Amino acid sequence: MTPSSDDIEPTAGSTVDAGLHLLDRQVCDREGRLLCKVDDLELQEAPGEPPAVVAILVGPPALGRRLGGAVGRLVCGVHHRMVSRPDKGPLRIPFTAVRRFRSSVELSVTAEELELGELEAWLRVHLVARIPGADHAAG
Amino acid sequence: MRLGDLLGAEVRGPQDEPVGVVTDVRLEVRRTPASGDAFDLRLVGLLVSRRHTGSLLGYERGHSRGPWLVRTVVRLLHRGARYVPWSEVVSTGPPLRIRSSTALVDRSAR
Numbered sequence: 001m002t003p004s005s006d007d008i009e010p011t012a013g014s015t016v017d018a019g020l021h022l023l024d025r026q027v028c029d030r031e032g033r034l035l036c037k038v039d040d041l042e043l044q045e046a047p048g049e050p051p052a053v054v055a056i057l058v059g060p061p062a063l064g065r066r067l068g069g070a071v072g073r074l075v076c077g078v079h080h081r082m083v084s085r086p087d088k089g090p091l092r093i094p095f096t097a098v099r100r101f102r103s104s105v106e107l108s109v110t111a112e113e114l115e116l117g118e119l120e121a122w123l124r125v126h127l128v129a130r131i132p133g134a135d136h137a138a139g
Numbered sequence: 140m141r142l143g144d145l146l147g148a149e150v151r152g153p154q155d156e157p158v159g160v161v162t163d164v165r166l167e168v169r170r171t172p173a174s175g176d177a178f179d180l181r182l183v184g185l186l187v188s189r190r191h192t193g194s195l196l197g198y199e200r201g202h203s204r205g206p207w208l209v210r211t212v213v214r215l216l217h218r219g220a221r222y223v224p225w226s227e228v229v230s231t232g233p234p235l236r237i238r239s240s241t242a243l244v245d246r247s248a249r
Contacts, residue, residue, distance in 0.1 A: 040142055051181070
């Protein structure tokens with residue numbers, strides 16, 4: 001298979017280049033909802049076996065560490081300030097939840113099963129709730 | 140180990156000679172008859188070049204498409220880029236060390 005192809009069908013024995021075909025790709029849940037981007041991948045080594053991809057890492061802690069330098073520290077610093085549990089680390093999507101990957105990474109689970117809503121929860125409490133009229137129900 | 144720790148990592152040979160930097164990580168899809176639709180991705184090798192600039196565009200690899208000018212410039216920047224099988228990696232460092240500089244495979248052959 002040609003690694004430069006945009007649409008990757010994960011057929012046995014085919015190869016992909018992680019940086020080119022997986023990093024920064026859109027992640028969609030089972031129902032096609034846009035969830036996040038692939039910020040990094042977690043690899044696990046086993047004796048006598050080449051390392052395997054075990055998880056997709058998501059969020060500023062993963063992106064900041066990958067970027068490194070001043071930009072990476074800024075990304076991690078902002079995240080540290082925003083969340084209630086800054087030492088929790090990046091969100092992990094087990095790779096077993098990946099159904100296939102083409103121009104986007106498609107999961108076999110829904111967003112609710114992955115607990116990816118921490119940023120949205122922080123914005124709701126610290127930003128949206130402070131907007132005048134936020135406590136009035138719509139309609 | 141994270142992919143981000145490998146990307147951009149300095150690569151050195153057995154005599155501590157500089158070889159380049161990791162520009163990408165090649166993964167192989169593995170399925171077993173019992174796994175159904177599930178599959179594994181295994182790290183099988185590293186793409187190593189003298190520099191990282193422009194490598195994420197992918198134009199220096201295989202049968203890539205794209206504007207010929209960009210493709211030509213990126214390929215010039217990455218001439219001499221090599222594929223290193225994971226079996227040649229002694230330690231992930233840093234710096235990442237490989238068993239033999241002569242075992243490098245010309246990426247154009249991949």
